[in-house]
Amino acid sequence: MIPFNRPPTTGEELRYIEEALGQGKLSGDGPFHERCHQWFEDQLGCSRAFLTPSCTHALELAALLIDVKPGDEIIMPSYTFVSTANAFVLRGARIVFVDIRPDTMNIDETLIEQAITEKTRAIVPVHYAGVGCDMDAIMELANRYELYVIEDAAQGMMARYRDRPLGTMGHLGAFSFHETKNYTSGGEGGLLIINDESFVKRAEIIREKGTNRSQFFRGMVDKYSWVGLGSSYLPSELQAAYLWGQLTRAEQIRENRLAIWNGYHKALRPLISTGVVDGPELPKATAHNAHMYFMKVRDLEQRSALIEHFKQSGVMAVFHYVPLHSTPFGLTVGDFCGEDRYTSRESERLLRLPIWYGMSSEAQEHVIQSLLAFFD
Ligand SMILES: *Cc1c(COP(=O)(O)O)cnc(C)c1O
Numbered sequence: 035m036i037p038f039n040r041p042p043t044t045g046e047e048l049r050y051i052e053e054a055l056g057q058g059k060l061s062g063d064g065p066f067h068e069r070c071h072q073w074f075e076d077q078l079g080c081s082r083a084f085l086t087p088s089c090t091h092a093l094e095l096a097a098l099l100i101d102v103k104p105g106d107e108i109i110m111p112s113y114t115f116v117s118t119a120n121a122f123v124l125r126g127a128r129i130v131f132v133d134i135r136p137d138t139m140n141i142d143e144t145l146i147e148q149a150i151t152e153k154t155r156a157i158v159p160v161h162y163a164g165v166g167c168d169m170d171a172i173m174e175l176a177n178r179y180e181l182y183v184i185e186d187a188a189q190g191m192m193a194r195y196r197d198r199p200l201g202t203m204g205h206l207g208a209f210s211f212h213e214t215k216n217y218t219s220g221g222e223g224g225l226l227i228i229n230d231e232s233f234v235k236r237a238e239i240i241r242e243k244g245t246n247r248s249q250f251f252r253g254m255v256d257k258y259s260w261v262g263l264g265s266s267y268l269p270s271e272l273q274a275a276y277l278w279g280q281l282t283r284a285e286q287i288r289e290n291r292l293a294i295w296n297g298y299h300k301a302l303r304p305l306i307s308t309g310v311v312d313g314p315e316l317p318k319a320t321a322h323n324a325h326m327y328f329m330k331v332r333d334l335e336q337r338s339a340l341i342e343h344f345k346q347s348g349v350m351a352v353f354h355y356v357p358l359h360s361t362p363f364g365l366t367v368g369d370f371c372g373e374d375r376y377t378s379r380e381s382e383r384l385l386r387l388p389i390w391y392g393m394s395s396e397a398q399e400h401v402i403q404s405l406l407a408f409f410d
Contacts, residue, residue, distance in 0.1 A: 035348045035349075035350065036348055036349045036350060036388050036397050036400060036401060037350050037388060037390075038350040038351065038352050038386070038388045039213070039214050039388070039389070039390050040390040040391075040392070040393075041213035041214075041218055041221065041390075042213075042216065042217060042218055042280060042287060042390065042391040042392075043279075043391075044279055044280055044282075044283040044286070044287070044391075045279075046278075046279035046280075046282060046283065047220070047275070047276045047279035047280070048279075049279070050066065050275040050276070050278050050279050051272055051275045051276060051279075053275065054066055054271045054272055054274075054275040055272075057271070059271060060270055060271045060272060061268070061270065061271065062085070062268025062269060062270065062271070063248075063251075063268060064271040064274070065271070066271050066274035066275045066277075066278050067085055067268075067271065067274045069274070069278055070083075070085055070274050070277055070278055070281060071083045071084065071085065073278075073281050074225060074227065077199070077284075078199045078201065078202050078207075078227055079199070079202060080201075080202055080207070080227040080228060080229050081228045081229060081230070081231045081233075081234055082227070082228045082234050082237065083225060083226075083227045083228075084225065084226045084227075084228075084237060084241055084267070085219070085223065085224070085225055085268070085269050085273070085274055085277070086223070086224040086225060086226055086241070086267045086268075086269065087222060087223065087224065087267065087268075087269045087273075088117075088210065088212065088222055088223060088224040089117060089186075089188040089208050089209060089210030089211075089212070089224035089225075090117040090120070090121065090224070091224055091267050092208035092209065092210075092224040092225060092226035092267075093117055093118065093120075093121035093184070093186065093208045094120075094121045094124060094265075094267075095226050095237065095240060095241060095265075095267050096121065096184045096206045096208060096226060097121045097122050097124065097125050097127075097184075098125070098240050098263065098265075099206065099233050099236060099237055099240065100155065100156055100182045100184070100205070100206075102122055102125035102126070102127045102155060102156070103125070103126065103127075103155075104125070104126030104127070105126065105127075105128065105153060106122075106125075106126070106127045106128070106153055106154075106155040106156075107127065107128050107129075107130050107151060107153040107154045107155065108122040108127045108128070108129055108130065108154075108155060108156050108157075108158060109130045109132055109141075109146060109149050109150070109154060109156070109157045109158065109371075110129060110130075110131065110132070110141065110157070110158040110159075110160065110186075111131065111132060111133075111134050111140065111141040111159075111160055111377070112131035112132075112133075112134075112357040112358045112359040112360075112364070112368075112370060112374075112377050113134050113139055113160075113162070113355050113357050113358075113377050113380075113381050114160045114162075114186065114355060114358065115188070115354075115355065116358065116361075117188075118158055118160055118186050119358055119364070119367070119368065122156075122158075123367045127155070128153075128367065128368060128369070129358070129364075129367055129368030129369075130149050130154070130368065130369060130371050131357075131358065131359045131364075131368055131369065131370045131371065131377075132145050132146055132149050132371055132372070133145055133370075133372060133373065133374060133375055133376055133377050134376050134377050134380065135376070136376045136380050137315040137317070138162060138163075138165050138167075138314075138315065138316075138317065138320075139162045139163070139328075139380065139381075139384070140159065140160065140161065140162050140165065140166075140167040140168075141159050141160065141167055141172075142376075143167065143168040143171035143172055143175075144171070145371075145372055146171075146172065146175055147175055148371065148372060149371040149372070150175070150179050150181070154179065154181055155181065155182060156181055156182040156183065156184055157172055157175070157176055157181055157182075157183050157184075158183075158184050158185075158186055159172055159183070159185055159186065159204070160186040160188075161185065161186070161187050161189060161190040161193065161195075161200045161201075162189065163189060163314065163322065163325050163326045163328060164189045164190045164191075164192075164193040164200070164216070164322045164323040164324070164325035164326075165193070165314070165316060165317070165320050165322045166190070166193065166194065166195030166200050166317075166319065166320040166322075167185075167195070168317075168319075169185075169195050169196075169198075169203045169204075170196075170319075172204075173203060173204070176204075182204070182205050182206075183203070183204030183205055183206075184204055184205065184206045184207070184208065185200065185201050185203065185204040185206070185207040185208065186208055187200040187201035187207050187208060187209050188208060188209060188210035188212075188215065188224075189210070189215060189216075189323075189325040189326070190209065190323065190325070191209050191215070191216055191217055191284075191323065192216065192217075192284060192285075192287075192288045192323045193320070193321060193322050193323035193325070194320070194321040195319055195320055195321075196319050201227055202227065202229055203229070204229065205228075205229055205230040205233070206226060206227065206228060206229065206230070206233065207226070207227040207229065208224065208225070208226055208227075209224060209225040209226075209227070210223070210224050211223030211224055211225065211273075211277060212224075215325070216287060216288070216291060216323055216324075216325055216391070217277065217280045217281070217284065217287065218276070218277070218280065219269060219273040219274065219276050219277035219280075220272065220273050220276035220277070222269075222273070223269055223273050223277060226267075236262070239261055239262050239264055240262070240263065240264045240265065240267070241264070241265075241266075241267035241268060242264060242268075243264045243265065243266055244260050244261065244262050244263050244264025244265075245258050245259060245260055245261060245264065246258050246259065246261045287391050288323055288324070290391055290392065291323065291324035291325070291389065291391060292323075292324040294324065294327075294389050294393050294398060295324035295327050295389065297395070297398055297402075298327045298387055298389075298398070298401075298402070299313060299314075299327070301402040301405075301406075302329060302405075305329075305406075305409060306329075310409055311329045311330060311331055311409075312329065312330040313329055314327065314328055314329070324389070326386050326389060327386065327387045327389050328384050328385065328386045328387070329384075329385060329387070330380065330383045330384050330385070331383050331385060332383065333382065333383055334382040334383065336383070337353065337382065337383055337384075337385055339408075340385060340405075340408055341353075341385070343404070343407075343408045344401075344404055344405075344408075347400070347404040347407075348400075349388065349400065349401050349404050350388060351385050351386060351387055351388065351401075352385075352386050353381075353384055353385050353386065354386070355381055356381070357374075357377045357378055357381055359374070359377070360378065387401055387405075388401055
């Protein structure tokens, strides 16, 4: 069976985990956290980077930071993972869903303005498949209406929009190191980056259970105490050590995934050019990270048939994201603004092909042959 994903490993992780075991500190903010935080701050050019237990937690921390209040409205696409919305619903916000663009499956930047009301607090663009949203347009709107922008860059590590890394253009950016993403911190993990310096101090407090322990460790106060709202947003040193084994090979992982992605794209070109399937489209301003290879078939029925065909030939291909506005809970906490022209229709015909770091060319060839046989 060819799985849909394999968690990335570079072979360096165990060495660093052993090093962490020997250092006499396993809780958060140890030496491996420091290495990872520094790496991200250099790589992304952000004010601060904080590892979190997941991207879900990074988004929750972001919602706390911008102080979302009951009744506030948050704009996002409906075609996204539940965590994008949950983080804000937890704070009492209502979600305003905006339609996506059919080419990238990202929020349609031209439809955001009509969704803005007096109650709007933030826009949460999701960089689907590591392909950047139109951040120029989104930041222009946000500045004009004085809204926060929190980038859900869960899939976007090592990808760019113009010359800027994804996650670094909004006030805050959230990334995932879950095992299905390009880089993992041992199965689960995430990162919040702070681009607007003014959030740094409160972020330190919130992630340390509402205490000023970070200041205490820096010798700025002589004892630490409870100074505000908080929770626990620190992963363990073992997770940071695993991640460090991937960050030292970050470029290698990206290049390997891009080669596999390009292999699919080349093999599918005849199907795409004859209109049998639609392939992924990459706007000029974007440099993606090959997080996923997706294609779109005719409709839901054809997709189900193709998934079944793949299964018969030992290939696991998956789809995801039932649009949130049509889910049982989504119906109660959000509203779709305007017409659902593409969200439902395009999500029903999208299929993701297996891709992982180190996927063999034999495995990929098997997937391609199975796919071509279906359309024959
Ligand atoms: C994976 C993902 C998340 C959640 O990441 P976790 O680290 O599993 O919490 C959130 N948003 C998007 C768009 C994702 O792809």
